[in-house]
Amino acid sequence: MTTYEEAAGLNGAVDMGAVYGKRYMVGDFYAKAADEYDFLAMRDEIFALFNGPEPFYIAESREPGKRWLVRTEGRYSLDRQRTYGFFQVNFVSASPFSESIGLTTDPATFTHLDLPVSSFNYTSIQSGDFRVYNAGTKIDPRNPNTTLRIIYKGSSESLRLYNHATGDYWRYDGRSNDDDTITIDGVRSLKNGLSIVRNTNLGVITLAPGWNRIVAEGVPTPVRQAVQAQLPRPKTNLMNPFRFEFKYNFI
DSSP states (O other): OEEEEOOTTOSSOEEEEEOOOOEEEEEEEEEEOSSTTTHHHHHHHHHHHHSOSSOEEEEETTEEEEEEEEEEESOOOOEEETTEEEEEEEEEESSSSEEESSOTTOGGGGTTOOOSOOTHHHHOBOOSEEEEEEOSSOBOTTSTTOOEEEEEESOEESOEEEETTTTEEEEBOSEEOTTOEEEEETTEEEETTEEOGGGBOOOOOOBOSEEEEEEEESSOOOEEEEEOSSSOEEEEEOOOOEEEEEOOEEO
16 A cells, blocks of 8 residues: 655656555355255355354465454345355454464464474573564464564563564663563563563564574573483583464464
8 A cells, every 4th residue: 555645746656655455355155054044144144154243364375374363344135045154254453464373383384384493492592692484474463463572581681682683682671580581572661571661672573584693681591501321421401492473464
């Protein structure tokens, strides 16, 4: 959806930029009743399914790993042919993007998506310099149609996160202990469920399409220790894990 601005005395118009608008879709359906008497009950169930007050999800059989949050747009009726009913429904999605069927932390999300990562890559990130993969469009938590939670549990001192792919920077001017959980939930920053926004730089972490290099500072680094055994070998204490929970958005 492009916005133009016109001015008196100037030829043409000024292109003010474009954004994605609502997405419109059409679904063709048929339903079969048990008999002619059951047809009316089936029709009422269909109306209740598509005409409720809440939005609902639809998916295309050829892309089962993606879904759209929609509402019914306009009227429709069933073309009755004996015990069959044929009908067409128009849908509208407030978001211009479809989304993955689940979060990146859910193994089922990756069942129908051919990606170079799995849920493990988002749930047990035990490094201060790591990469996060975004299979869809840019993830910006300031968009109300976007889900992004970054979770860290453990000790920290002035925790800082940098996304080198986007230039984003987030900082918490405080401390956390081993049992504390710090969560960046969209534009909110929480510690053990309580807001710490006033103790942050008000930064926001977004995710670019593809690989995002994330660097964390202010967290303990792994320590290598000797293990007393028959054959001494080095042991590394792993860092406290990070967790990235979000849904992919697809055009």
